[in-house]
Amino acid sequence: MKEEKKTLKTKVKTLGKEFKGFAFKGSMLDIAIGMMIGSAITAVVNSLIKDIINPPIAKLISGMDFSQRYFVLGKNHFESLQAAQESGAVVITYGNFINAVIAFLLTALVLFLLVSWVGKLNKKEDKKEEAKTKKCPYCKSDVHKDATKCAFCTSELKK
Numbered sequence: 001m002k003e004e005k006k007t008l009k010t011k012v013k014t015l016g017k018e019f020k021g022f023a024f025k026g027s028m029l030d031i032a033i034g035m036m037i038g039s040a041i042t043a044v045v046n047s048l049i050k051d052i053i054n055p056p057i058a059k060l061i062s063g064m065d066f067s068q069r070y071f072v073l074g075k076n077h078f079e080s081l082q083a084a085q086e087s088g089a090v091v092i093t094y095g096n097f098i099n100a101v102i103a104f105l106l107t108a109l110v111l112f113l114l115v116s117w118v119g120k121l122n123k124k125e126d127k128k129e130e131a132k133t134k135k136c137p138y139c140k141s142d143v144h145k146d147a148t149k150c151a152f153c154t155s156e157l158k159k
């Protein structure tokens, strides 16, 4: 009985240690920060779509709101979608589905454009960084492109 208690105690202890390692690891913090940035970006993208992109598109396709398109299962006819839904009929609101698909496609397009634009910016930055350094032929470290002596292994470098 005593021994059993001991093993349980050590088990709890190792579990605690493992949990500590899991919850307070640097990578966990990275993920948390990533998620926070992600939700912040989501807010920006949502605003971009709702406030900037949707108004002109709404004007462009005015009269193309599909949310009032629906299909009632059964023989009854209803004046409006609301009347159909209130009567408890089985209503297939495929218009909402079409709206959701259009919203998704527009969002994906905007995000694609945004991502490819940011990707181009990053590429330009990389090129700038590259031009500033050269590789030391002796120790393969990155040194300034105008350096005549390697900062890492002190070898003489050709211009």
Ligand SMILES: [Zn+2]
Pocket (backbone or CB within 6 Å): 136, 137, 138, 139, 140, 141, 150, 151, 152, 153, 154, 155
């Ligand atoms: Zn070197």
